[in-house]
Amino acid sequence: MPGSGLLFLASPLISGDVREYCLIVEGAYLSETEAEHALRDPFIEDWVEQTGHFKIHNMDEIQITPGVTLGHLGVVMLEDRIFEIASTDASHPLTEQKARGVAEALRRQDMFDEVKVKAVDEELAEDLVDDSADL
Numbered sequence: 660m661p662g663s664g665l666l667f668l669a670s671p672l673i674s675g676d677v678r679e680y681c682l683i684v685e686g687a688y689l690s691e692t693e694a695e696h697a698l699r700d701p702f703i704e705d706w707v708e709q710t711g712h713f714k715i716h717n718m719d720e721i722q723i724t725p726g727v728t729l730g731h732l733g734v735v736m737l738e739d740r741i742f743e744i745a746s747t748d749a750s751h752p753l754t755e756q757k758a759r760g761v762a763e764a765l766r767r768q769d770m771f772d773e774v775k776v777k778a779v780d781e782e783l784a785e786d787l788v789d790d791s792a793d794l
């Protein structure tokens with residue numbers, strides 16, 4: 660079952676009429692650190708190509724999709740090779756539109772084998788069952 664880090668990122672957040680979403684990704688990474696590098700590296704490389712330099716504070720300037728910066732995304736390992744990517748900033752949750760934009764950007768970068776969008780209040784078990792049905 661998920662570790663305590665999942666509870667922090669995947670606890671349901673519904674502020675007003677905004678439902679929070681996350682991405683469930685699968686990739687050949689053995690740790691959260693490896694998956695986080697897979698998430699960040701292509702966007703950092705693009706930033707360096709455009710600006711000629713990178714500093715850690717630039718993470719909050721690198722936009723993945725409108726309204727979502729690289730610095731506001733966190734990665735949590737759910738199971739072997741399966742990770743959750745979600746907003747780490749409660750004041751900037753991933754809406755469905757933003758999550759779909761991030762998913763499309765990740766698909767273009769081709770760093771993960773599979774990328775799915777889901778509401779954080781949906782059960783992970785249901786999502787994993789749906790994945791096996793697709794095989």
